[in-house]
Amino acid sequence: xxxxxxxxxxxxxxxxxxxxxxxxxxxxxxxxxxxxxxxxxxxxxxxxxxxxxxxxxxxxxxxxxxxxxxxxxxxxxxxxxxxxxxxxxxxxxxxxxxxxxxxxxxxxxxxxxxxxxxxxxxxxxxxxxxxxxxxxxxxxxxxxxxxxxxxxxxxxxxxxxxxxxxxxxxxxxxxxxxxxxxxxxxxxxxxx
Amino acid sequence: xxxxxxxxxxxxxxxxxxxxxxxxxxxxxxxxxxxxxxxxxxxxxxxxxxxxxxxxxxxxxxxxxxxxxxxxxxxxxxxxxxxxxxxxxxxxxxxxxxxxxxxxxxxxxxxxxxxxxxxxxxxxxxxxxxxxxxxxxxxxxxxxxxxxxxxxxxxxxxxxxxxxxxxxxxxxxxxxxxxxxxxxxxxxxxxx
Amino acid sequence: xxxxxxxxxxxxxxxxxxxxxxxxxxxxxxxxxxxxxxxxxxxxxxxxxxxxxxxxxxxxxxxxxxxxxxxxxxxxxxxxxxxxxxxxxxxxxxxxxxxxxxxxxxxxxxxxxxxxxxxxxxxxxxxxxxxxxxxxxxxxxxxxxxxxxxxxxxxxxxxxxxxxxxxxxxxxxxxxxxxxxxxxxxxxxxxx
Amino acid sequence: xxxxxxxxxxxxxxxxxxxxxxxxxxxxxxxxxxxxxxxxxxxxxxxxxxxxxxxxxxxxxxxxxxxxxxxxxxxxxxxxxxxxxxxxxxxxxxxxxxxxxxxxxxxxxxxxxxxxxxxxxxxxxxxxxxxxxxxxxxxxxxxxxxxxxxxxxxxxxxxxxxxxxxxxxxxxxxxxxxxxxxxxxxxxxxxx
Numbered sequence: 001x002x003x004x005x006x007x008x009x010x011x012x013x014x015x016x017x018x019x020x021x022x023x024x025x026x027x028x029x030x031x032x033x034x035x036x037x038x039x040x041x042x043x044x045x046x047x048x049x050x051x052x053x054x055x056x057x058x059x060x061x062x063x064x065x066x067x068x069x070x071x072x073x074x075x076x077x078x079x080x081x082x083x084x085x086x087x088x089x090x091x092x093x094x095x096x097x098x099x100x101x102x103x104x105x106x107x108x109x110x111x112x113x114x115x116x117x118x119x120x121x122x123x124x125x126x127x128x129x130x131x132x133x134x135x136x137x138x139x140x141x142x143x144x145x146x147x148x149x150x151x152x153x154x155x156x157x158x159x160x161x162x163x164x165x166x167x168x169x170x171x172x173x174x175x176x177x178x179x180x181x182x183x184x185x186x187x188x189x190x191x192x
Numbered sequence: 193x194x195x196x197x198x199x200x201x202x203x204x205x206x207x208x209x210x211x212x213x214x215x216x217x218x219x220x221x222x223x224x225x226x227x228x229x230x231x232x233x234x235x236x237x238x239x240x241x242x243x244x245x246x247x248x249x250x251x252x253x254x255x256x257x258x259x260x261x262x263x264x265x266x267x268x269x270x271x272x273x274x275x276x277x278x279x280x281x282x283x284x285x286x287x288x289x290x291x292x293x294x295x296x297x298x299x300x301x302x303x304x305x306x307x308x309x310x311x312x313x314x315x316x317x318x319x320x321x322x323x324x325x326x327x328x329x330x331x332x333x334x335x336x337x338x339x340x341x342x343x344x345x346x347x348x349x350x351x352x353x354x355x356x357x358x359x360x361x362x363x364x365x366x367x368x369x370x371x372x373x374x375x376x377x378x379x380x381x382x383x384x
Numbered sequence: 385x386x387x388x389x390x391x392x393x394x395x396x397x398x399x400x401x402x403x404x405x406x407x408x409x410x411x412x413x414x415x416x417x418x419x420x421x422x423x424x425x426x427x428x429x430x431x432x433x434x435x436x437x438x439x440x441x442x443x444x445x446x447x448x449x450x451x452x453x454x455x456x457x458x459x460x461x462x463x464x465x466x467x468x469x470x471x472x473x474x475x476x477x478x479x480x481x482x483x484x485x486x487x488x489x490x491x492x493x494x495x496x497x498x499x500x501x502x503x504x505x506x507x508x509x510x511x512x513x514x515x516x517x518x519x520x521x522x523x524x525x526x527x528x529x530x531x532x533x534x535x536x537x538x539x540x541x542x543x544x545x546x547x548x549x550x551x552x553x554x555x556x557x558x559x560x561x562x563x564x565x566x567x568x569x570x571x572x573x574x575x576x
Numbered sequence: 577x578x579x580x581x582x583x584x585x586x587x588x589x590x591x592x593x594x595x596x597x598x599x600x601x602x603x604x605x606x607x608x609x610x611x612x613x614x615x616x617x618x619x620x621x622x623x624x625x626x627x628x629x630x631x632x633x634x635x636x637x638x639x640x641x642x643x644x645x646x647x648x649x650x651x652x653x654x655x656x657x658x659x660x661x662x663x664x665x666x667x668x669x670x671x672x673x674x675x676x677x678x679x680x681x682x683x684x685x686x687x688x689x690x691x692x693x694x695x696x697x698x699x700x701x702x703x704x705x706x707x708x709x710x711x712x713x714x715x716x717x718x719x720x721x722x723x724x725x726x727x728x729x730x731x732x733x734x735x736x737x738x739x740x741x742x743x744x745x746x747x748x749x750x751x752x753x754x755x756x757x758x759x760x761x762x763x764x765x766x767x768x
Binding site (some may be wrong): 391392395396398399400402403404406407409411412415416417419431434438441442445 | 581584585588589592593596600609642648651652655658659662665666669670673674677678679680683
């Protein structure tokens, strides 16, 4: 019963995060396609963040279904995850506004890295509740995506100072990896 | 169970989209009716978008009741629809600010066109889940509204460069067509 | 089942309306109480709107419990109500910014008047669903508050051009009248 | 049934409050770490408020589970609490913008003090519904946290004029005290 409210609250926060990002698109002074094209980097930056927040919503959705009993620890770990994600609109705007300058792009990656760490902390706390169920622990423990993405974020942060294109490549790579919801979790769910 | 959360998340995003559009109404410097009248195009633009988002909410509502089993594909198609709709506040503001200039009006139509396509992709994916139920497929397959509106949006986009009045006429036409919720879907629902 | 989603969507819109109004409080340049005191009219204006939206949420809550079957008509009447309420943050900001100048105050009253009319249309459509249940119709039909408040709003609109204090008095009067949730509706509910 | 809607509405408002605060982070003009560092006080101010709103959400969550029957009084007390919390984004922005100047910091504490009082009023009204259940009343009556925090807020308000560091110390102290959800309430819940 309590997990539902945490889910509803998280959904609310994620829905707002994903939507207020568009408030950063200032209406162009001119009324032609050229004026719009200048918003290009901001729109690209928005697409990135929309996909990432979408991925988090999607995975969060699967993860919370694993919760057996809610407690203060899970609530605070969930709030920690939401805290980092709540900074995404700011970093998205800065990265777009600066046309993918090194520091804003690195910060964007750092915030995503911190969100990924928080997600893993939440995941680990939920896995602990299933410590007796070895099939579940094994399935979740293999979580390659979860182990790979912080590494890729870190590379994206560092390469931001080399070229925004290389950094962007790694951001896109993480997105592609996470795109499909974790089949293993669905698998275990069906097994139950 | 999962469809509920997608519905709740979509409702959240649509509620925010519909509400943050009013943030574009800057408070007039003067305090008389004339100052307010200058906001006319923005208010008209807002009314359009309020009605469109209302229509989407309404139809989306009916559509999601058809979902049999949730999966990653449906989630991503739904997020694609929400992505295009999340751009509506920006295009609404630009169209209003520019007093229905050609390019902003065309862009407004393009975003609605892309939202309509995404809606149809989502619809088709949901219809597939009912492939055995011929009465359902037939009822949904006849969906004239859904086939007509992308065409009307396309005309509105093209005629934006002729006159905003002609373009506006087609936008109003789509709204009128969609106003009443699809009786056929309700029909099928009752039949079950 | 469907009424729930309309309720959830309305709650979302009302929650956003009530919260985004504070975005109009621009941070003062100076950091003393005097700088804050200049925000006085804006804060007063916000308190008014917070109470009104709170009243609407409260009454809307009771009203939707009366819905027997959802249909397109109810959805659109509900959206019409939300449309007028969505303009409240703008009129609140204008009234506060103008320090209760005549026209902004009159517009504030007009929007509330239109919201009140929409509420009554929604109420009437829901009463119709109970046309066989005479006790319900009688209880709702006596709705003195609902009949009185549009009249008081009208007086507030007209007196805005005489003095903001007189106008404000009538706004406060409506708030006081509506403060307590309609006992009659609760009565009927308990009777069922 | 009704308590659910109040919970959902409160969650919506809290989710929006916690998220719109980031809109105050204006994108820096320069694109380096130094430009970001200037946002330091704003980010610190945001972290404070995120934690406080998180605490309120958490405790509110436990509190509403105690509600036996909803009534107008509870609704209005809940709205009073939400009113004070809705002012948090403004005071957060002012405190951050002013780099913890005396008056903005004092105002921040005053708003939290008023929110704490409203919370206690709501709590007391809910306790009254359990007047027959002595174990519950005793457990809640001992509520040391709830008695201590208004006092600490008051000290933080007064010391804001001495030094922001002393004031900040007391704000942090309240946060630490409230961090863990009230075990006693959970205890009583399990006993039922």
